[in-house]
Amino acid sequence: ASAQQPPQQSPQPSQTSLYDRLGGLKGITVVVDDFIDRLVRNRTLNKNPAISAGRKSSPAPYLKFQVSQLVCEVSGGPCKYTGKTMKESHAHLNISEQEWDVMAMEFKRTLNKFKVPEAEQKELFDIVGKTKGDIVARK
Numbered sequence: 001a002s003a004q005q006p007p008q009q010s011p012q013p014s015q016t017s018l019y020d021r022l023g024g025l026k027g028i029t030v031v032v033d034d035f036i037d038r039l040v041r042n043r044t045l046n047k048n049p050a051i052s053a054g055r056k057s058s059p060a061p062y063l064k065f066q067v068s069q070l071v072c073e074v075s076g077g078p079c080k081y082t083g084k085t086m087k088e089s090h091a092h093l094n095i096s097e098q099e100w101d102v103m104a105m106e107f108k109r110t111l112n113k114f115k116v117p118e119a120e121q122k123e124l125f126d127i128v129g130k131t132k133g134d135i136v137a138r139k
């Protein structure tokens, strides 16, 4: 007998994409809409003059579009993100560690509001967490 048998079954497809579990673009755009609305009115973030100026150059509807495209792409959806890199779009904003935490808290509020399950929340936080090094500029 040969030492190596072919596997009897190919591995099960692990699961549907995060994109599909979020409800596709309909789910993603609704979540992003609420999240960006929270960020643009957040007092702590608006105290940073660079962030406040960035809001003028990038109106909320534009941010909602770009962030939705990005989330769609990285969660396995059919979109192609065509915006700037996270470093290019945030380097001049002088974002602090504390401002990052405020953003994460608002994100959590949005996800809870729409009852996004824990597993999907964790996957989203892992994705967002990877951008921290490019977005946070100071302690």
Ligand code: HEM
Pocket (backbone or CB within 6 Å): 045, 051, 052, 053, 054, 055, 057, 058, 063, 066, 067, 070, 082, 083, 084, 085, 089, 090, 093, 095, 099, 100, 101, 103, 128, 131, 135
């Ligand atoms: C404390 C955290 C964050 C703050 C305060 C913030 C704020 C901003 C501001 C003000 C702009 C517009 C900049 C300008 O026009 O000069 C911007 C752009 C953008 N941000 Fe953020 N952001 C944060 C985190 C994130 C995260 C975590 C993501 C996604 C993972 C993200 C995705 C984007 C995208 C896609 C753009 C548009 C890029 C383009 O113009 O092509 N941001 N952000």
